[in-house]
Amino acid sequence: MIxxxxxxxxxxxxxxxxxxxxxxxxxxxxLHLIRKRAxxxxxxxxxxxxxxxxxxxxxxxxxxxxxxxxxxxxxxxxATGLLCVVEEVADLWAMERGGAFKGRYHVLxxxxxxxxxxxxxxxxxxxxxxxxxxxxxxxxxxxxxxxxDGQTTAHYIADQLEPQxxxxxxxxxGVPIGGELDYLDDGTITAALNARKRL
Amino acid sequence: MIxxxxxxxxxxxxxxxxxxxxxxxxxxxxLHLIRKRAxxxxxxxxxxxxxxxxxxxxxxxxxxxxxxxxxxxxxxxxATGLLCVVEEVADLWAMERGGAFKGRYHVLxxxxxxxxxxxxxxxxxxxxxxxxxxxxxxxxxxxxxxxxDGQTTAHYIADQLEPQxxxxxxxxxGVPIGGELDYLDDGTITAALNARKRL
Numbered sequence: 001m002i003x004x005x006x007x008x009x010x011x012x013x014x015x016x017x018x019x020x021x022x023x024x025x026x027x028x029x030x031l032h033l034i035r036k037r038a039x040x041x042x043x044x045x046x047x048x049x050x051x052x053x054x055x056x057x058x059x060x061x062x063x064x065x066x067x068x069x070x071x072x073x074x075x076x077x078x079a080t081g082l083l084c085v086v087e088e089v090a091d092l093w094a095m096e097r098g099g100a101f102k103g104r105y106h107v108l109x110x111x112x113x114x115x116x117x118x119x120x121x122x123x124x125x126x127x128x129x130x131x132x133x134x135x136x137x138x139x140x141x142x143x144x145x146x147x148x149d150g151q152t153t154a155h156y157i158a159d160q161l162e163p164q165x166x167x168x169x170x171x172x173x174g175v176p177i178g179g180e181l182d183y184l185d186d187g188t189i190t191a192a193l194n195a196r197k198r199l
Numbered sequence: 200m201i202x203x204x205x206x207x208x209x210x211x212x213x214x215x216x217x218x219x220x221x222x223x224x225x226x227x228x229x230l231h232l233i234r235k236r237a238x239x240x241x242x243x244x245x246x247x248x249x250x251x252x253x254x255x256x257x258x259x260x261x262x263x264x265x266x267x268x269x270x271x272x273x274x275x276x277x278a279t280g281l282l283c284v285v286e287e288v289a290d291l292w293a294m295e296r297g298g299a300f301k302g303r304y305h306v307l308x309x310x311x312x313x314x315x316x317x318x319x320x321x322x323x324x325x326x327x328x329x330x331x332x333x334x335x336x337x338x339x340x341x342x343x344x345x346x347x348d349g350q351t352t353a354h355y356i357a358d359q360l361e362p363q364x365x366x367x368x369x370x371x372x373g374v375p376i377g378g379e380l381d382y383l384d385d386g387t388i389t390a391a392l393n394a395r396k397r398l
Contacts, residue, residue, distance in 0.1 A: 006264065006265050007246060007249040007250050007253055007254075007265060008250055008254060008263065008264065008265065010242075010246050011243075011246040011247060011249075011250050014239065014242055014243045014246055015243070017239060018228045018231065018232070018239075019224070019227050019228055019231050020219070020220060020224040020227065020228060021219060021220070021228075025218070025219040027289060027292060028218050028219065028289060029217045029218055029219060029220075030250070031263065031287075031288055031289055032217065032218050033217070033247070033250070034250065034254045034263055037251055037254070040213065040216060040217075041247060041250065041251045042251045043209075043213055044210075044213045044247055045244055045247035045248040045251055047206060047209050047210040047213055048210060048232070048240060048243055048244035048247065049244040049248070050206040050210075051206050051207055051210050051229070051232070051233065051240065052236055052240045052241045052244055054206055055206075055207060055233045055236070064207065064230065064233055065205065065207065066205050066206060066207065088230070089230055090226060090227060090230055093226060
């Protein structure tokens with residue numbers, strides 16, 4: 001090979017391991033980076049070095065940030081009694097982009113899965129139960145993905161919380177904003193029909 | 200925003216500027232990097248820093264490598280009289296993966312384009328003409344893309360080289376290996392028919 005074990009070769013191999021990139025797009029990306037060395041490659045290398053040194057999980061909620069307790073958990077303007085449970089940090093960020101939720105979060109770090117041998121102790125479920133007592137949580141929103149594993153996990157958490165008299169809810173299911181019925185799956189249409197709202 | 204001007208935020212913004220990644224896949228990639236800090240993020244930061252410091256264009260052919268003259272140009276086993284002209288470094292790498300070409304390359308750095316105001320002087324065409332004299336090139340293969348700009352550029356170079364009595368060729372056009380006729384465009388089928396081979 002022409003690029004045999006050169007730094008460029010190593011960079012391509014590493015880039016190809018990112019989600020969403022394969023060998024071909026990694027090569028394209030690396031050539032792009034080399035062309036934009038001053039404006040993209042060097043800043044990117046610096047940003048990665050800084051993130052590698054500073055990124056950490058919030059000890060409270062599991063969000064990813066650069067401090068031991070994340071800005072959401074330390075923000076006193078956010079309701080403490082209201083907790084939104086999500087699977088992954090990406091889901092927390094998606095909720096925040098929506099901007100409608102003013103409480104705090106708890107990131108599970110995945111879903112229960114018998115197949116993959118993931119039990120409650122492998123997720124941040126024990127921490128969730130501790131937080132609910134310690135932070136006087138009165139309402140929990142289970143914003144888990146509408147997948148089988150997500151819903152199994154939601155049921156498990158609901159079973160744990162029910163005896164404590166906490167208000168529980170999950171995100172509504174229905175037609176997405178801008179969605180066209182013809183492109184929706186049958187399950188979504190059925191769910192939207194069953195949860196229809198009177199005008 | 201929750202990640203306001205944090206290093207993580209900056210990294211996401213930079214990653215989103217890579218070809219093939221958008222804001223959403225950049226967020227996914229950054230969360231993946233943070234999870235795989237030791238095995239992916241740190242090595243990637245180091246590889247980027249090294250490439251930023253060492254990557255350079257081959258002064259002879261335009262290939263990207265880590266030396267002033269690339270390993271292909273310095274490889275004495277490769278035929279010097281045979282030159283393959285490609286548009287971009289990615290095309291050179293694609294030819295090398297094929298492994299069938301044993302001559303040397305010349306990377307133009309793009310195609311002629313009246314629309315984008317790209318003339319011969321903006322590409323490495325003057326260098327190509329100089330090399331042909333200096334390196335006793337007897338055969339030139341124009342491996343340019345089968346696009347209008349690619350073919351325009353091929354015709355321009357052919358016009359320049361014809362008076363010099365150099366053997367000129369272009370890549371064959373036809374059905375790709377494994378290609379199904381039903382999925383090919385009409386132009387390719389016509390080209391393959393016109394260039395049919397007797398069995």
